[in-house]
Each structure stands twice: as C-alpha cells, then as structure tokens.
C-alpha cells in the first residue's frame with residue numbers, strides 16, 4: 001500500500017533535519033575553529049586560512065551552510081508566526097520551552113544576519129569593512145577589534161546563548177519527534193543529556209569569544 005506524505009510533513013521534517021544536519025554540526029565546527037583563539041592570534045589565523053583553502057569552499061559554504069540556513073530560518077519564521085501558545089492555561093516547562101524555541105529562533109534570525117554581514121562579508125556600515133574569509137591573516141585582529149566594543153560583545157553573548165539554547169532544546173525535540181527516544185524515562189534522560197550538552201557548548205562558545213579580548217579566555221592557562 002502506497003503511503004502519501006503531505007507537503008507540510010515533508011517541509012517540517014526537512015526543517016527539523018536541517019537544524020541538526022548541517023546546521024548543528026556546523027555550529028560544532030565553528031566553535032572548534034573559534035576556540036583556536038585560546039592559543040593566540042597565529043593559531044586562529046591559521047585555522048581560518050586552512051578553512052579557506054578547502055577545495056570548492058564557496059560552493060561548500062553555499063550548499064552546506066547558506067541554503068540550509070536560509071531554508072531553516074525562513075520556514076522557522078513561518079512556524080513561529082503560526083504558533084498557538086497556551087502557556088497561561090498550561091504553564092508546564094515544555095510549553096515554555098516551545099515559546100523559548102521560537103523566541104531564540106527569532107533572535108537568531110537577526111543575530112546570524114548581523115554576524116554573517118559583519119564578519120563573512122564586512123558589510124555593516126560603521127563597523128568592520130573587511131571580510132574575514134578574504135583576509136585570513138588579519139582574522140583575529142578583525143574580530144578582536146569588533147569585540148572590544150562593549151555593545152558588539154554583548155550582542156555576541158546574547159547570540160551565543162540563544163544559539164546554544166536553540167540547538168540543545170532542538171536536539172531534544174528532534175530525538176523525540178523522530179522516534180529515537182520513546183517512553184517517559186528515555187525522554188527524561190535525553191532531557192538531562194541535552195542540558196549537559198547545552199552547558200558544555202555555552203562554556204566553549206563564551207570562552208572562545210572571551211579569548212578575542214583577553215588572552216587565554218575565561219581562565220588563562222587552563223589549556
């Protein structure tokens with residue numbers, strides 16, 4: 001018997017999948033590269049130079065990051081507009097997570113647009129005008145100069161926190177919705193694992209950001 005899948009079902013599944021793969025995986029790679037700043041400007045600049053030397057890098061970026069990101073972001077906004085919150089009647093934690101997932105998605109939309117325009121393309125008027133990708137030998141200096149502006153650094157702290165929450169809660173949603181964690185106990189354990197993943201990613205992400213304004217990051221000498 002043939003099963004007919006609705007268009008909404010397929011779009012929704014693609015949205016969920018794109019959040020994990022490639023976007024979630026890319027976030028891990030991104031935090032790894034940023035963490036190179038912990039051991040100094042030269043290491044970070046080398047890491048950016050290495051990335052830029054990947055064959056077909058522009059096409060890898062377009063197909064592996066930009067297209068999935070635009071799809072996930074735009075369809076995510078559609079899902080957000082269609083949201084029907086019921087927190088006042090049912091104030092359960094999961095109902096608040098539903099709202100926070102949408103609020104963090106909304107924040108990410110503007111944060112990622114700012115981040116990409118500022119560092120990838122150097123196109124934010126009044127701020128950095130150099131593309132990090134096109135000037136890998138100055139990568140650390142460009143990021144550090146921006147992060148020494150308090151408001152830019154605060155925007156990044158908010159952006160990193162929103163991204164990490166969105167991904168950690170997103171992993172839970174994915175694992176439950178795709179039928180990987182079935183049953184109350186499995187879903188509760190998955191919840192604890194996602195909290196641990198979220199806290200770890202938050203420390204790694206913030207520590208890497210701090211390394212651009214304070215040599216060695218939050219606790220210099222720990223590495």
Ligand code: HEM
Nearest residue numbers: 016019020023024027073076077079105108109170173174
């Ligand atoms: C750029 C703006 C973004 C918007 C507007 C957005 C929006 C959303 C929304 C509304 C959901 C909930 C979907 C649902 O409950 O069915 C969601 C889920 C998710 N998002 Fe995003 N998102 C964005 C960026 C990102 C990024 C950068 C990542 C990865 C780091 C990501 C990873 C995820 C994951 C893993 C899920 C869970 C998928 C699932 O429901 O199974 N999102 N997003």
